[in-house]
Amino acid sequence: xxxxxxxxxxxxxxxxxxxxxxxxxxxxxxxxxxxxxxxxxxxxxxxxxxxxxxxxxxxxxxxxxxxxxxxxxxxxxxxxxxxxxxxxxxxxxxxxxxxxxxxxxxxxxxxxxxxxxxxxxxxxxxxxxxxxxxxxxxxxxxxxxxxxxxxxxxxxxxxxxxxxxxxxxxxxxxxxxxxxxxxxxxxxxxxxxxxxx
Amino acid sequence: xxxxxxxxxxxxxxxxxxxxxxxxxxxxxxxxxxxxxxxxxxxxxxxxxxxxxxxxxxxxxxxxxxxxxxxxxxxxxxxxxxxxxxxxxxxxxxxxxxxxxxxxxxxxxxxxxxxxxxxxxxxxxxxxxxxxxxxxxxxxxxxxxxxxxxxxxxxxxxxxxxxxxxxxxxxxxxxxxxxxxxxxxxxxxxxxxxxxxxxxxxxxxxxxxxxxxxxxxxxxxxxxxxxxxxxxxxx
Numbered sequence: 001x002x003x004x005x006x007x008x009x010x011x012x013x014x015x016x017x018x019x020x021x022x023x024x025x026x027x028x029x030x031x032x033x034x035x036x037x038x039x040x041x042x043x044x045x046x047x048x049x050x051x052x053x054x055x056x057x058x059x060x061x062x063x064x065x066x067x068x069x070x071x072x073x074x075x076x077x078x079x080x081x082x083x084x085x086x087x088x089x090x091x092x093x094x095x096x097x098x099x100x101x102x103x104x105x106x107x108x109x110x111x112x113x114x115x116x117x118x119x120x121x122x123x124x125x126x127x128x129x130x131x132x133x134x135x136x137x138x139x140x141x142x143x144x145x146x147x148x149x150x151x152x153x154x155x156x157x158x159x160x161x162x163x164x165x166x167x168x169x170x171x172x173x174x175x176x177x178x179x180x181x182x183x184x185x186x187x188x189x190x191x192x193x194x195x196x197x
Numbered sequence: 198x199x200x201x202x203x204x205x206x207x208x209x210x211x212x213x214x215x216x217x218x219x220x221x222x223x224x225x226x227x228x229x230x231x232x233x234x235x236x237x238x239x240x241x242x243x244x245x246x247x248x249x250x251x252x253x254x255x256x257x258x259x260x261x262x263x264x265x266x267x268x269x270x271x272x273x274x275x276x277x278x279x280x281x282x283x284x285x286x287x288x289x290x291x292x293x294x295x296x297x298x299x300x301x302x303x304x305x306x307x308x309x310x311x312x313x314x315x316x317x318x319x320x321x322x323x324x325x326x327x328x329x330x331x332x333x334x335x336x337x338x339x340x341x342x343x344x345x346x347x348x349x350x351x352x353x354x355x356x357x358x359x360x361x362x363x364x365x366x367x368x369x370x371x372x373x374x375x376x377x378x379x380x381x382x383x384x385x386x387x388x389x390x391x392x393x394x395x396x397x398x399x400x401x402x403x404x405x406x407x408x409x410x411x412x413x414x415x416x417x418x419x420x421x422x423x424x425x426x427x428x429x430x431x432x
Contacts, residue, residue: 022351023414026375029354033337034313036305043304047296052289069304076308085354085373086413136288139281158282183245187231190244190274193281194233 028085031076039079043072046089050096056155057100059144067103071096097160101170104152135193142192146185153178154185233270240265247271251279313337318361320402333357336401340372343396349385350376351416359406367406370397375414386410 019027019041027045030038050068055061074095082091143151152171156162164182168175234244242262250262251272262268315333322329337355344352353373360366370393376385390408397403 018345018351021416023375023416025373025413026351026353029373030341030352032313033341033355034334035338035341036308039308040301040305043301044296047301048290048293049286052286052293056286056289065300069300072304073307076304080313136281136285139278139285158279159286179245182248186244186248186275186278187234189278190234191231193278194274 023086024088025085028079028082028088032079032082032085039076042075042088042092046092047072049089050092053093053155053159054096054100056143056159057097057152058103059148059151063103067099068096071099074099093160097156097162098170101152104148138192139189142189146188149173150181150185150188153181154189157182233267234274238267239271240267242268244271244275247275251275316357316361318401318403319364321364331401333361336361336397336403339396339400340370340393343392344372344374344389347385347389347392349380350374350389350410350412352389353413357403361403364402365404367404369406370408372408372410374410374412375416376412377416380415382412382415386412 019030019038022038022041024042027038027042031042047068050071051061051064054064054067054071058064058067071092075092078095082088143154146154149171153167156167156170157164162170164175164178167173167182168178171178173181231244232238236243239247240261242265247262247268250259255263262272312332313334315337317330318333318336320329320331336357340355341352344350351374353375354371355373356371357368358371359368361368372389372393374386374389376382390410393408394405397405
């Protein structure tokens with residue numbers, strides 16, 4: 001009588017390849033209903049993007065793995081309330097943004113001792129060294145050299161397409177401050193980019 | 198506290214920065230002047246106004262911006278920066294390693310414990326002392342499994358509409374699905390409906406009024422909302 005015992009604990013491997021091809025809405029729908037295998041496909045599909053993005057927000061990749069992991073756990077918990085599974089990608093980006101910002105807040109609480117110490121810049125990784133002299137490297141370096149709040153505002157605005165209001169709310173800053181920070185960030189970056197033309 | 202080498206802590210070195218890159222001295226100066234990007238160069242406009250103008254998709258068209266050579270130069274620079282920002286993240290993603298199985302398992306192990314039980318669906322038993330229930334999550338699993346067995350179509354979200362906690366209450370099953378490329382959609386939807394109906398009849402006491410299958414996508418085409426087929430139970 002217990003139907004639960006008749007259900008496979010997970011889908012057989014042959015199905016996994018079918019799920020790999022599935023669109024986001026199908027996967028998000030299955031995951032919302034409790035299909036762990038479908039969720040795994042989402043995790044594999046979007047973790048590189050989320051990791052790259054978290055690294056840009058945090059200015060370092062040392063915490064990215066943890067942040068993305070936390071983001072996926074929250075995503076699993078909240079998936080049933082996501083009505084349109086087709087937007088799961090941008091929805092995940094919102095969650096990882098929030099988790100990254102939480103980290104920055106926590107970092108501030110714990111590391112007020114040394115305000116000037118910065119986390120390992122993204123540029124220190126080998127693949128970036130190989131990209132030296134590309135304009136992208138210049139942008140990357142310029143971003144990492146930027147003051148933290150400027151960079152965060154800029155990443156949220158330009159990479160995650162947040163509105164000014166959303167940035168102000170997420171970073172707990174007055175709207176005017178956000179606009180000011182973004183104005184400075186933009187000028188700084190344009191200056192550096194134009195030097196590279 | 199940190200034992201990382203100096204260059205890993207924010208001090209640019211020649212190894213990571215092109216030698217001729219000049220970093221601005223004071224990035225936080227409130228009134229950092231940028232030649233060519235000040236109101237005097239922009240026919241009275243500010244870079245913020247230009248940015249808002251770009252955000253609005255250059256609508257409504259502003260002749261005082263469009264006819265200003267200074268603004269046009271600034272707008273091109275801003276567009277170049279946007280384009281580069283977009284490719285920056287794309288390049289970052291390409292250089293990200295694929296997640297390791299250990300890391301993925303770390304997530305799955307933590308979420309696997311949280312079941313999605315949903316509502317309790319009563320199941321009759323000859324003995325009045327016994328109270329049997331089936332979880333909504335289990336029924337959803339049954340429906341997914343039925344669809345997966347039939348093939349040609351992949352089931353997404355499943356909703357049981359109606360009060361499943363009351364025996365005999367008519368229930369509508371809403372199934373969101375995508376079909377495989379080349380599969381006749383109506384036939385696949387009909388097959389899957391029959392399979393779901395049979396499974397529910399076999400394993401549950403639900404009174405199924407209708408099974409609605411919505412096909413939202415065709416695999417491999419990845420065309421969003423390309424096809425929307427709704428089939429309703431006739432009886």
